Amino acid sequence: MGHDGIGASVRRKEDLRFLNGRGHYTDDVNRPGQLYAYIRRSDRPHARLGAIDTSAAKASPGVVAVFTGADMQADGVGGLPCGWQIHNKDGSPMAEPPHPVLAVGKVRHVGDPVAVVIAHTRQQAKDAA
Amino acid sequence: MPQVSLTVNGTQHTVEVENRTLLVELLREKIGLTGTHVGCDTSQCGACVVHVDGTSVKSCTMLAVQADGAKVTTIEGLAAADGTLHPMQEMFREHHALQCGFCTPGMVMSAIDLVQSHPEGLTEHQIREGLEGNLCRCTGYHNIVKAIAAAWPLMQGKTMPVAAE
Numbered sequence: 001m002g003h004d005g006i007g008a009s010v011r012r013k014e015d016l017r018f019l020n021g022r023g024h025y026t027d028d029v030n031r032p033g034q035l036y037a038y039i040r041r042s043d044r045p046h047a048r049l050g051a052i053d054t055s056a057a058k059a060s061p062g063v064v065a066v067f068t069g070a071d072m073q074a075d076g077v078g079g080l081p082c083g084w085q086i087h088n089k090d091g092s093p094m095a096e097p098p099h100p101v102l103a104v105g106k107v108r109h110v111g112d113p114v115a116v117v118i119a120h121t122r123q124q125a126k127d128a129a
Numbered sequence: 130m131p132q133v134s135l136t137v138n139g140t141q142h143t144v145e146v147e148n149r150t151l152l153v154e155l156l157r158e159k160i161g162l163t164g165t166h167v168g169c170d171t172s173q174c175g176a177c178v179v180h181v182d183g184t185s186v187k188s189c190t191m192l193a194v195q196a197d198g199a200k201v202t203t204i205e206g207l208a209a210a211d212g213t214l215h216p217m218q219e220m221f222r223e224h225h226a227l228q229c230g231f232c233t234p235g236m237v238m239s240a241i242d243l244v245q246s247h248p249e250g251l252t253e254h255q256i257r258e259g260l261e262g263n264l265c266r267c268t269g270y271h272n273i274v275k276a277i278a279a280a281w282p283l284m285q286g287k288t289m290p291v292a293a294e
Contacts, residue, residue, distance in 0.1 A: 011222060018230025019218040021164015021204035025231065028163035123147065 035064055038125035040115040042107035049105055049114070057117055062124030068115045069104035077101060133197045137162065138206025146193040153177045153188035155196070156203060164204040164234050168264070175263030178235035179203045185242035187262070204234035207241075216283035217241050217276070226276035228267040236263050240277045241284070250290040251281055 017023055054066040080099040087093055103112050119125035134143045137160055144159045156162045156179065167189055168176035177188045180202040207215040214222070217237050227233045243259040244251065251259070256274045265273065281289050 009225075012225070014230070015222045015227060018227055018233050019204075019214065019221055019237065020208055021162070021234050023164075023230045025163075025166070027167065028157075030158075030161070030163075123149075 035118050035120060036122040036125045038117050038119070038122065038129045039113045040117065040129040042103065042110060042112040042114050044107055045110050047107050049103060049107060052115060054115065057115070057128040060117075060119075060124065060128035062120040063117060063128045064120065065118040066115060066128070067102065067118075069100055069102035072100065072102050073104060131194050133193050135196050135198065136200045138202060144193075148192070148194065150193040151189055152179070152181075152186070152191040152193050152196050152201075155193040156188060156201070162203050162205050166231055166234060168231065168235075173262075173264065174232070175235040175239060176232050178238040178263065180238060180242065183242075183245075185239050202238075204237060207237070215241070217244070217280045220276040220280040220283070221273070224272045224276040224279060226268060226272040232263060232265040236260070236265065236273055239263050240273075240280065244277065244281050244284050247281075248285060251278065253278065 014023075049069070052068045052070075054068065057063060057066045080101060082094075082096050082099075085094065085096070101113065102116065103114050107114060115129070117125045117129040119128060130145045130147055132143060133146050133155065134141070136142070137156065142160055144155060146155055146159070150159075153165055153167055156165050157167070165179055165188060166176035168174035170189065172187050172190045175187060178185050179188045180186070181188075181191070181196060181199050183200075183202075207218055215237075217240050221227055221233065221237060226236070239260060239262065243256065247255065253274055256277050257270065260270065260273065260277075278289070
């Protein structure tokens, strides 16, 4: 403190809106007709996925769509890529197991995404999921 | 559906809610005050702290119906109408106690209650303990502690009787 120019403490321009609750984060966006997604996650640590019956969820009030891993595959939605691809000592590319956005065939941890429900309100999506 | 009447930042609101609607959902979705944040959904992070009848509350832990008849203050209600910041907001700004700003509303609301409930003064240790329900993932806590120690004399109108570093 007490410096001018180089070394001076400078107030940040963005702090005023953050301190007044006027920051605008993704979760704050609220547009007319906006839909909400709720992800149904695995409650098993490691299990094979049988057939997923989405009919009850699809019939639930306010629900617009329900997608599973099979739907993602059918639509050609790829997995989550590794952000940092490295090579082994012998120059071969590292092994990169698939990370489907929604589980296919098997869930591998509690919380693994199994299906996503899209509805008019967050509560409707949650109820259906 | 139940109706809730409450005062938020001095304005009276009567809103229809579900039984399960949380106070934070009422504030963000029904009243449109998005300054109060939801960081975790599990009552750990403190980004949703508001004042209910003057006391800090995690608004994701309180049902909207429980706030019926209450006076609620959120981060949007702290600054004066002419834009003058609350001393706590001013000290957060002065001491660079925020970076991304996501935890800031909850931090500021918790900090104000902490200072108000300790007219005898606050040690650095007490400030750190007082913030255990508020998580910050970017600035670290050091400047937040400094800001709160600096706001104490401004809010209490006297010098701090105990030394907070």
